[in-house]
Amino acid sequence: MAAEQRKLLEQLMGDQFAGSIASKTANLSLTSPQVCRSYLCGTCPHDLFTNTKQDLGACPKFHPENLKLEYETLDAHEKAKLGFEYDYMRDMERYVADCNRRIESAQRRLEKTPDEIRRTNALLKTISDLTKTINTGLLEIQVLGELGQVNLAASEFFKVRTAKLAREQAEHDLKSLSDTSGPSGHQKLQVCDVCGAYLSRLDNDRRLADHFYGKMHLGYAQMRKTYEKLSGEFKGRMPPVRDQESRGEDGYGGGDFSDRRGGYGGGGGFRGRGRGRGRGRW
Template sequence: MDAIRKQLDQLMGANRNGDVREVSRKYYDRDVCRLFLAGLCPHDLFQLTKMDMGPCPKLHSLQLRKEYEEAKAKGMDNYDRELEETIERLISECERKIQRALKRLEEDDAKAAIAISVTEVTQSKEVIEFSKQIKEKMKEIDAFDLEGNTEGKIRATEEVDKLKEQRAEEQAKLLLEAFNKDRVSLMTSLQTANQSTAPAAAASDARTQEMIDEKLKKAEELGENGMIDEAQKLLDETEALKKLGARPQPVPDSAKMSTHVQITDQKLRLCDICGAFLSVYDSDRRLADHFGGKLHMGYMLIREKLSELQVRF
C-alpha cells in the first residue's frame, strides 16, 4: 500500500485528496526528506530490484523542494553535503561488489572476466543528446506537477520513457559493436591454436614413421642372426606403431568451434556503472534491457548527481 500511495503522490501530488497537512509543513520539518529536497532520494531509484530500499519513510514534496531551493539561494540551508555522503556510500558498496566479483572470477580463470568501461564505450553524440532531452523532460514533469497539470505530466512521462528506451537501444548497439570485436578475437585465437597443432601433428607422424623404419631394420638384423623371438617382438611393436599412426584425427567444424569458445572462453564483462555481469555473447535485446533496467539507470543517476555535487564544492 505504501508503494501504491507513493506512486499516486508522484503522479497527482501528495495533497491530491485535499490533505492540508502538507500545506502546513515546512521544508525543514523532520518528516520531510532532505535527500529529495537536495535533488535525489535513493529510495526512488531501485524499486522492484535486488537493491530495493522500500518506500521512503519521509515526505517528498515538489512544493517544499521549491521552498528549500529558494532558502538555499539565500544561504539559509544546504543539504547537498548530506546527499553527497549518501551517494558516496552507495557507490562505494557498488565498487566493492565489482572488485569482489573480479577477484572471484580471476581465481577460476585469470582471463575470464575484466571490468569494461561502459561509460566510455557507450558514449556518443546520440546518447548524450538523449540524456539531455531526458533531463529537460524531467524538469517539465516537475513543472506540470507543481501546476497540478496531470494530463501534461502523464504525456511528458510517456515521452521520457520513450527517450530512455531509445537511449538504451543506442547504448546496446555501441556495446555490441565492442563485443563483436571480442568475438572475432576469440574465434581468431581458436583458429590460430588449431592451425598451430597441424604442423605438430605432421611432425609427430614423421617421427612415428622413422621409428617404424628403425624397428624393421633392427628386426631384420636380429632375424639374420637367429634371434627370432627378439625380432618378432620388434615386429609386434612396429605393427602397434602403424595402428597408432593410422588413427583418424578429429577435424573441428565451425559449429563445434563456436560451442568450444562459448564454454571454455566466454569472456564475461562487469559493467563499471552498476556491477552487473555482461557477456560478449549477449544479444542486442538483452543489452538494451540492461541499459534500460532500473538498477543500471539508478546507479547512472547517482553517479551523475555525485559529479554535479562535486563540481559545486
C-alpha cells in the same frame, strides 16, 4: 516503491490521503530533520530503483513538493549556508561504494576456482614437458640417422610420435577447461561496471538495450554522475558550519544513509572510491 505507493494511496483515499499528508507536513520547514535532504537537492535514492532488484522501499522521510520548490528558489549563497548538498553527496557516496563492492564481488565469482587454476597449471606443465621431450627426440633421431643406426632412430621416432599425440590431447583438455571455467564457463558473462548486473557477451542488441535503458542501470548512472559532480565541486572545501537546527537530529544534516564514523575530514577527503578504477562512463 515510494512514488508508486503514494500514487496508489492517492487513488484509494483521494482527498483524505492528501489531507493526511498535508497535515503532517504543514509545520515542516527546510531545516526540519523529518524532511529528505536528498529529495530537496535532487533525487532521493528511494525513488530511483522502484520495482527493481535494488528497490529500497519507501523513504522514511517526507518529500514535500512545496519545500523542494522553496529550496530551488534559494540563491547559491543560501544553499551553501544550509549545506544540504554535502549531505546529498554523502548519501550518494554510500550507495556508490556499496555498488562498487557488489561489482567486485560479482567479478570474483566469475573468476576461475582454485581447482580450475590447479588443473590449468598441471596441463600447462604437461604440455611444456612433452614439448621438451619431442624436441630432444627429434635431435636424437637426426644424430642416429647420421650414424646409420636405423633401428634406434625408428624406436626414437615412435617415442616422439607418442609424445606428440599426448601433447595434442593435453592441449585439447586445456582448451576444454578454458571453455568451461571462469567467465567462459558462465556463458561468457561479464559484470556491468555501472550497476553490477550480469551481462552475457552472447546477448543480442535488443537485450543489451533493455539493460542499458533499464531503471536500475539508469538510476546508478544518475547517482554516479551526481556524486562525481558534487565531489568535484566540493573538493578541498570545508563543510559549512551549521547550527543544531540546520544539522538536524543526527548532527550531519539529517542524512539517513551517511556513515557517521568518518565526518568530512578536513574538507573534501571522502572515503568513497567514486569510480577510481575508470568505470562508470556515461
